[in-house]
Amino acid sequence: MRVQTTLGSLILSAGLCAARACAPHPQSTTATSSWTSETETATSAGSATTEIVKTTTGATTEETTIVTESNSAVESSVTVSSSGFETSTIEVTTSVAEVPTSTTEDSATTTTSPAQSVQSPPNGNFEDPTLDPWESTGTTAVLAKSSECYEKNQCAKLPGPYSGNTAKICQRVEIQQGYEYTFAAHVRQTCTYFDSGEQEDLDCSPFVNFVQLTIDGVSSSSQGVDWDNQWHQYSDTFQYTGPSIDSTDLCIEGVLMQGSMYSFFVDSVSLVRGKSVPIPEET
Known part of the structure; x- marks a missing residue:
């Protein structure tokens, strides 16, 4: 300034x-x-x-x-x-003090759903020396080897004939309330029937026989099985909002509608717990 x-x-x-000598004067000096x-x-x-x-x-x-x-x-x-x-x-020199400026950054908190949890049932790939803890009904399940299997060295085989035209292999699992689940298994069938007109064995018709994926008290899904003697993955995705279950049967079941010579093979069984889902309020 x-x-x-x-x-x-x-x-x-x-x-x-x-x-x-500065004497007084009639006039004033301004x-x-x-x-x-x-x-x-x-x-x-x-x-x-x-x-x-x-x-x-x-x-x-x-x-x-x-x-x-x-x-x-x-x-x-x-x-x-x-x-x-x-x-x-x-x-005149004026110094100006700068007022310090403070910056506050807001932190954001992001909440995400729990990551997927693969709950493969024990011995879900059937690589153990025995089938335990799997149990079979309608037939006596056995371990099949190498080339007959989907992956690795072993898989489960449910040979015919079946009692009541059905056979299944099951074990116990835990289901928690408020989650989405995907239950999956790789299955193939070998199936022929005798054609009296042709007087020979023919391949079973496609999608006439079924594979059923069941978690007792939770979910059930039935899907037709192809006739091509190849491995196919069958799966069921569901949301469970009922009370949590400490132990219930998880089963892969073969349902026969056609065939005189047949077997079902099961491999690579998985149960994946996915995202959380809303639980309805009790009324």
């Missing part, structure tokens, strides 16, 4: 005062001061307020410049005294 002050001519009867003030204000990081207070006493004029910085709340003053015919130039 720059303040420039120019004092004009002051007319005094100095000669009379010296000659007459001191006249002419002021020109120029103010430049520059603000870099905040606002400044300038106040000029002028006081005149006799032949001496006192000017007080007050600079107030709004950001730092610091007040500085400069006093200028001038008498006679002096011209004074005063430079």
